[in-house]
Amino acid sequence: xxxxxxxxxxxxxxxAASLELGCNYSYGGTVNLFWYVQYPGQHLxxxxxxxxxxPLVKGIKGFEAEFIKSKFxxxxxxxxxxxxxxxxxxxxxxxxxxxxxxxGTGTRLKVLA
Amino acid sequence: GAVVSxxxxxxxxxxxxxxxxxxxxxxxxxxxxxxxxQFPKQSLMLMATSNEGSKATYxxxxxxxxxxxxxxxxxxxxxxxxxxHPEDSSFYICSARGTYTSxxxxxxxxxxxxxxx
Numbered sequence: 001x002x003x004x005x006x007x008x009x010x011x012x013x014x015x016a017a018s019l020e021l022g023c024n025y026s027y028g029g030t031v032n033l034f035w036y037v038q039y040p041g042q043h044l045x046x047x048x049x050x051x052x053x054x055p056l057v058k059g060i061k062g063f064e065a066e067f068i069k070s071k072f073x074x075x076x077x078x079x080x081x082x083x084x085x086x087x088x089x090x091x092x093x094x095x096x097x098x099x100x101x102x103x104g105t106g107t108r109l110k111v112l113a
Numbered sequence: 114g115a116v117v118s119x120x121x122x123x124x125x126x127x128x129x130x131x132x133x134x135x136x137x138x139x140x141x142x143x144x145x146x147x148x149x150x151q152f153p154k155q156s157l158m159l160m161a162t163s164n165e166g167s168k169a170t171y172x173x174x175x176x177x178x179x180x181x182x183x184x185x186x187x188x189x190x191x192x193x194x195x196x197x198h199p200e201d202s203s204f205y206i207c208s209a210r211g212t213y214t215s216x217x218x219x220x221x222x223x224x225x226x227x228x229x230x
Contacts (some may be wrong), residue, residue, distance in 0.1 A: 043221045044208075046218060049217075085218045099210055101217075103157045
């Protein structure tokens with residue numbers, strides 16, 4: 001069965017620190033990969049997505065992610081976080097055939113001002 | 114663009130009553146809508162997939178007679194929690210996939226918090 005693992009459940013960083021959130025998935029076929037962010041009290045918003053092509057994907061708000069097929073990974077990065085990045089981050093994969101998403105357990109990021 | 118709304122945003126009901134939650138795509142036509150359940154500090158669990166004009170497809174372990182889904186139009190899907198019990202208390206989130214949006218991307222509603230007393 002497909003699954004998505006996010007290794008860091010809680011991350012606390014100071015402003016200007018660099019961020020990397022891990023995401024690994026298990027699926028034998030072609031997948032589409034996503035990172036969503038959920039700010040406190042708000043709905044999930046798409047940060048970035050990978051379907052094909054350049055494995056380094058740039059998203060909104062300075063986030064990027066790298067798809068490494070051999071490692072089944074899609075880690076999220078940001079060189080310098082801000083207090084406003086405090087949120088919960090979800091990695092997801094979908095099966096292009098069914099369009100269903102499988103979500104990771106999420107990572108709560110707290111950025112200290 | 115690609116805005117999804119949910120109504121109500123929160124609801125409190127007595128055990129044994131039914132609750133209907135609406136999910137609307139405001140600026141696009143949603144060929145497929147998805148319903149998720151999110152428990153506190155946990156991830157989103159897909160409950161069912163609904164396509165306009167056809168019966169919803171439920172994930173394993175989800176009671177279709179308890180969680181009735183109707184996708185009557187390309188902009189509206191409803192989830193009815195029938196004979197709700199306290200264990201049904203949760204955060205319910207819908208998402209939509211459109212015909213003119215990126216078809217592999219889901220756009221999420223803000224969620225509905227259901228509390229069953």
